[in-house]
Amino acid sequence: MLIQKNAKMISDHEHQHLVSIEDRGFLYGDGCFSTAQFIRGEIQLWQGHLARFEKAISALCLNCDMDRINTAKVKCLDQISAQYGENAQGTIKVLISRGQGQRGYAPPDQDADLYFYFYPQTAFTTEIPTLEKVGLIDQALSTPMQQLRGIKSLNRLEQVLLKHQANQQAWQEALCFDQHEHLVEGISSNCFVYLEGQWHTPDLALAGIDGVMRQEILSRMQHFQIAHQIRKISRSELASVQAIFLCNALHPMQIVHTLIVDQVQQTLDHHLCEQLFQQLQLHDF
Incomplete structure (x- = not known):
């Protein structure tokens, strides 16, 4: 699994990635996510996922713009290609958390944390499940x-x-x-x-x-x-x-x-x- 946080690619194959227990995604479910299929070097229906994030970011008052998500996506795909090869395929989960905050519900004024998770898969079947x-x-x-x-x-x-x-x-x-x-x-x-x-x-x-x-x-x-x-x-x-x-x-x-x-x-x-x-x-x- 690959994780990207704040435009920095991290691999946790050998070291478990740690998230603070004060992260609001952990404490309150304070954030949003989308899951997509990755095949042929691209995230399928990416524009639809972006539209979902744009709506969610506005509704949840998160500080994370579309340019940042697109930039992070490019770096994530480069990392997947470098580590798994150009024919890699699998599932990508993009998660946005408001990040670490103080005690209480009041949201902190800060940039949200952005994560890309990649779960490789050996092959996709052509049969209809x-x-x-x-x-x-x-x-x-x-x-x-x-x-x-x-x-x-x-x-x-x-x-x-x-x-x-x-x-x-x-x-x-x-x-x-x-x-x-x-x-x-x-x-x-x-x-x-x-x-x-x-x-x-x-x-x-x-x-x-x-x-x-x-x-x-x-x-x-x-x-x-x-x-x-x-x-x-x-x-x-x-x-x-x-x-x-x-x-x-x-x-x-x-x-x-x-x-x-x-x-x-x-x-x-x-x-x-x-x-x-x-x-x-x-x-x-």
Whole structure:
């Protein structure tokens, strides 16, 4: 794993990198992050990740501009190339913390700390991943304050607990709902469902993260004139769903094979997902 902090590249293969226990990212989850696929010498969908950071930095009042992130990115990629070769591929996580501060909630006036983590991977499969069992989470997602809606902050405690629930049920993923029982997203992904002859994805106005891959898929749907809707999807509608796929920056499509609704297993149509995968040319990722 490579870590870049304040434009200085650090390798912790031999020495563990230390972060102060007074770092606000550790104490309060005071910061934001984004995770991306690294392949062919580039961070995929980088402009989408930058847009995410620009929104988060403004909402969280962090002192970190886009030029600094782009400069850090170039140095990170140079380091990856030097250490792993030009054909390196894997996952990159970019994390911004407000940094070390005094006791108390009041944010210090200082430059934020910037980290790049690289997790090398030997190969990416060209097959579309399948999720054998996906269930429905009963616990409703909280509705964040307006300023924090859509922000991928370092506070992921909801997702940690939801993933624990899914693991207890032996589900590979799970669908989450808001307090009005409207579909929001997967635990670590956005979702698209096939209903009434077309694709739908949840309205995320009240909860959830509008992921960069979701944005890319919606853009391609519009470009290729594939009928779709962004709307509120009620929990009850999932009893008649024909197909579902989940997506995130690391997986443009994960096909749901079996959906478990009220302990009833529904086998879904994977061909609809595969057809869409080809139409949207998602093999580019």
